[in-house]
Amino acid sequence: MQTECICLGLLTTGPKSGYEIKQFLSGPLNQIMSLSFGTIYPTLNKMLTDELVSCKQKAQDKKPDKKIxxxxxxxxxWFEQNLLESSSEWLRSGNYGDQVKSEFLMLILFSEYLPKETTNLVINERLLFAKQILALLQYDGPVTQTGAQMRNTPQGSFLRGLMTNIISSGIDYIEKNRNKLGK
Amino acid sequence: MQTECICLGLLTTGPKSGYEIKQFLSGPLNQIMSLSFGTIYPTLNKMLTDELVSCKQKAQDKKPDKKIxxxxxxxxxWFEQNLLESSSEWLRSGNYGDQVKSEFLMLILFSEYLPKETTNLVINERLLFAKQILALLQYDGPVTQTGAQMRNTPQGSFLRGLMTNIISSGIDYIEKNRNKLGK
DNA sequence: ATATATATATATCTTATTGATATATATATT
DNA sequence: AATATATATATCAATAAGATATATATATAT
Incomplete structure (x- = not known):
């Protein structure tokens, strides 16, 4: 049900192929939502049957047809109706820094069973990884037209700002408190 | 593979029933990890076959046996080996405020298609929800013995501190910038 | 006093989703 | 020239979530 809604929401900014939807969900938005091809293509097909989307097939010689x-x-x-109906549910089920699936933090919880050098290494790499993501979020160079939704809309700026804020404060905390983890 | 590792990690602090594992994953730890019964029970059975866990069946009259x-x-x-081997993977796959599945933030991204009063209401409720979770994290009253892992260990304190930090800064950002979302 | 809700406890089943793999070609890099 | 990466769609097995069924005890509200 959500998958449909997310694909439709991304299609509101213009026609896209399944590949482009995946692309978009692999940019900065990947930090808050991701879908695999195995979810995207069947959903697109289902929505085609339900007439929620239409499809223009562009023939390409020797390559498989590009389906837009x-x-x-x-x-x-359907999208606007569904968005309204599920708003009270999405409010709670979502996570942005208050409900956060984190294998990394589970690793920290169990770190007493890890060699101390490994824990240190893991935290170093984690900080590096977080900083890479920060850079990606703050990057202001050219983007594909699809990514413009994250740039030029107040919603996109708000999201980028919020994510930047959360990640930065996480990095700060880890840097200041990592010494408190048992050695 | 991870499910096994998480269940085993929780069992390192003492014997537990499947229900207690679920309980533990519904406390403050729920913010970073959750497992459903449909995952926990089959995993426990599989690990019993593989002799990674043992089971003591307590007969109870008229109630189903309690399996500890x-x-x-x-x-x-196996746990320590697996933890070490998967550490470099868990480092990246995890999310704590830098990679965050969030239906709430998707709702915000699509909020131009929501009645403006609804958007406002959703944000208000979200802030309330976040503050409830903060209170839960900061709660210092009595806990079940299972929850002690989050209290008395340096790892637990670190996690609680990090989560508190991330959530607080998220709340701050939303309160200060919500006016910038289109009206 | 009684009804209702919540907590304890295990288990199964359908459905959704991921992650891997297959296929095919163009383009960029070394 | 060789290799890697990007474009592009599709399927499938394995995993996991969410719902539901079952059974009882206890706490709370009317």
């Missing part, structure tokens, strides 16, 4: 999906009027209506 | 699982020596070895 557009949201239909029925789809737009 | 303990980590075996083989299990402890």
């Amino acid at each position: 999906y557009s949201i239909t009027k029925k789809g737009q209506k | 699982y303990s980590i075996t020596k083989k299990g402890q070895k």
